[in-house]
Amino acid sequence: MPQHYDIIGDIHGHAEELVRLLLDLEYQRHGHGFRHADRMVLFVGDLIDRGPAIADVIQIVRSMVDAGDALVVMGNHEFNAIAFHTAVPGTTKQWYREHSDKNRNQHQATLDQLSTRELTDAIAWFRTLPVALELNGVRVVHAAWMEDRIGEINRSLDTFGPFTPEFLAEATRPCSELHAAVEDVLKGPELRLPSGYEIVDKSGHVRDTVRVKWYEQPAGRTYRGYHFGSDDVPDLAIDPAAAERLVGYSLDAPPVLVGHYWLTGMPVPLAANVACTDYSVAKNGKLVAYRWDGEIALSAQKFHWVGKE
Structure with a gap:
């Protein structure tokens, strides 16, 4: 190769x-x-x-x-196309x-x-x-x-099969580990804004989460400084508990x-x-x-x- x-x-x-x-x-x-x-x-x-x-x-x-x-x-x-065109078993709509x-x-x-x-x-x-x-x-x-998230997806593919209905059921179930992994790896990690804050993204959608610079560490950063984009994000310190899964991407990697x-x-x-x-x-x-x-x-x-x- x-x-x-x-x-x-x-x-x-x-x-x-x-x-x-x-x-x-x-x-x-x-x-x-x-x-x-x-x-x-x-x-x-x-x-x-x-x-x-x-x-x-x-x-x-x-x-x-x-x-x-x-x-x-x-x-x-x-991924969205697969999910859009895969019916939940036993249903037609x-x-x-x-x-x-x-x-x-x-x-x-x-x-x-x-x-x-x-x-x-x-x-x-x-x-x-x-x-x-x-x-x-x-x-x-x-x-x-994100090593752990990619590992979660690959283990689930081995368990359920390649983007089968069983895989998709777990991948689209809110709060599942697989759902979080797919969101992070394919759509980019996001942080929820503090209560009461929202932004309007480039597509005109109102959001209470922001996409972040996952390859950098969030410690000591603000939502605005860590945000991956140009929306009007509040310049507030990031809650460490909300960002604990984000560890950056090692310069040795x-x-x-x-x-x-x-x-x-x-x-x-x-x-x-x-x-x-x-x-x-x-x-x-x-x-x-x-x-x-x-x-x-x-x-x-x-x-x-x-x-x-």
Whole structure:
């Protein structure tokens, strides 16, 4: 297996940008996918929803995986799609992800663009995806590398089967360990704000929780300083009890690449050994790749991208 990887961020159905990026990275057409002589792509998930060419993205990525030219981890949109399309056994109108207006709107582009057969086939493939990868000294996960949470998910997959109804029943049960693990690993750890505080997020939703910089330690921080985003978060000290599960990501740990966070501007590492490759291609931003060649300390010079920014 190659030890030179191109880690590509959330694509969200933007096939044109994906093709441009792969060609810029000197991959060549190979069947329905692309191939490089001595490199491999690691996709961080969120292939679907939002964009105009979801079927094309799935075909390219899946062809590359099948040919041994890429690997892909599950994103929260793939997980949500599995849950949205899996009925609770014994029911006809109850699903593991509620068919609410909010959830349907998030998934609508995929519903509109994929035929019933294509959607069924895609969901079956999504069930086979790992939630995290560690290869030759580099790690890839959609939102947060947390050893105990990844271990909980993998043990549950072994117990219940790959994203089966039994797995989903436990993963969507509030307060279960598996539910907490899926939320942290695929959607990013969040902290509940002090009583009486709320924010309005980038999508216009009122929230009483905030996504946080899981790779840093929360001790001595404020909610605003530890928040991963630009919302109007209160500048109050974090309650240590609320953040006890968050221990940061050790500087001695292997470099980890994530997606998920809708960043903007010029790509730079988040820490010496942590980088995000999601720079909002679905919101007129960039589709970003990080070219990893064995380095322990990640570098801003290793990012490549296409897009409108």
